[in-house]
Amino acid sequence: METVPTTRRMGRKTRLCKRRRSHQKIKTAKPPTIDAPFTFLKQEFTPITDLELNNKASIVKIEQQYYKSLDHLARLYHFRPKLYKHLPYPFNIANAYEHAKSQLAKKEPVLELIIVSKEDASICLATVSEYDTNQTLLLLPMDALIHLHQHKHIHAFNLLLSCYAYLHQITGMELCDKHSYV
Structure with missing residues (x-):
């Protein structure tokens, strides 16, 4: 519940807004004319044409x-x-x-x-x-695997082959050999 103050402030005048003094009249907007909703019909537009x-x-x-x-x-x-x-x-x-x-x-x-x-x-x-790339956006190059196989690096070849097999079978990534898919 709101309490009522026991004393009143005396002698303080209210300030007027700086924009409007007491001797100035308040400007009001002009009322719209009767045909205002139809004024857009009188507007002329140039046609849109390509040169x-x-x-x-x-x-x-x-x-x-x-x-x-x-x-x-x-x-x-x-x-x-x-x-x-x-x-x-x-x-x-x-x-x-x-x-x-x-x-x-x-x-x-x-x-x-x-x-x-x-x-x-x-x-x-x-x-x-539309070419649906789905998961085939990333391709695994076969060059490294072929290089390891040709140079008889058996352990590295088997390790890389198992990684390629996992990525191809489980994640669905495609294997590529320069210009073709394997």
Whole structure:
């Protein structure tokens, strides 16, 4: 429970804030106008365009390269591509890409379809598959083991061979011989 002080402080004046004196008025914000929620509709934005794609010839070139790449991919993976030539430029490629991606997922589920763009504004389709390195990221070189075996260092060879056997069988590390896996 709070106690009430028995004496009161007298003679001390409260200080005013340095920013506002007693003779100044408090500034209030202007009330929003009635159409404030719709003012964003009056804002004009410039369209986002690539400088290289402003002329019609480069768009036609990109479409030709894309459909040529799509035809090659369809022949390689044995599916029928669906061409959306009746749609305008970005939508025809986007729809054909989605269709090819779904067809490729049916044939090869591990492959991913991507569009590759080069600096000279040429494009093509490419498939990407992830190489799962799992535990095979580290490889054991066989050169030291072969060297010990050829120079008749039997004890060192047996010791290293048992270490390699443990790492290969228990941990799953791969053994490699210069250019090939053992």
